Amino acid sequence: MKAKVGDRLVLEGTHVGDPRRYGVVIGLKHGDGSPPYVVRWLDTGHEALVFPGPDSRVEAHTTT
Incomplete structure (x- = not known):
C-alpha cells in the first residue's frame, strides 16, 4: 500500500x-509512501497516526 498527501484512506468496518x-x-x-500515515478522519476531524490493516485501502486524490 502506497499513499500521497491528499489521498483518501478508507477503512471498512x-x-x-x-x-x-x-x-x-x-x-x-x-518518503516512499508506505505506512504509517498521519490521517485526519472526516467524521470527527481527529488526527491520528494510522497503521492500515488488510481491511483498508487508499484512494488516490484527483484534481479537477
Missing part, C-alpha cells in the same frame, strides 16, 4: 454494523 471510515492522508512517515 471489521464487525457487523461498524461504519466505513474515511480519512485524508495529511502526512507521511516514509
Whole structure:
C-alpha cells in the first residue's frame, strides 16, 4: 500500500454494523509512501497516526 498527501484512506468496518471510515492522508512517515500515515478522519476531524490493516485501502486524490 502506497499513499500521497491528499489521498483518501478508507477503512471498512471489521464487525457487523461498524461504519466505513474515511480519512485524508495529511502526512507521511516514509518518503516512499508506505505506512504509517498521519490521517485526519472526516467524521470527527481527529488526527491520528494510522497503521492500515488488510481491511483498508487508499484512494488516490484527483484534481479537477
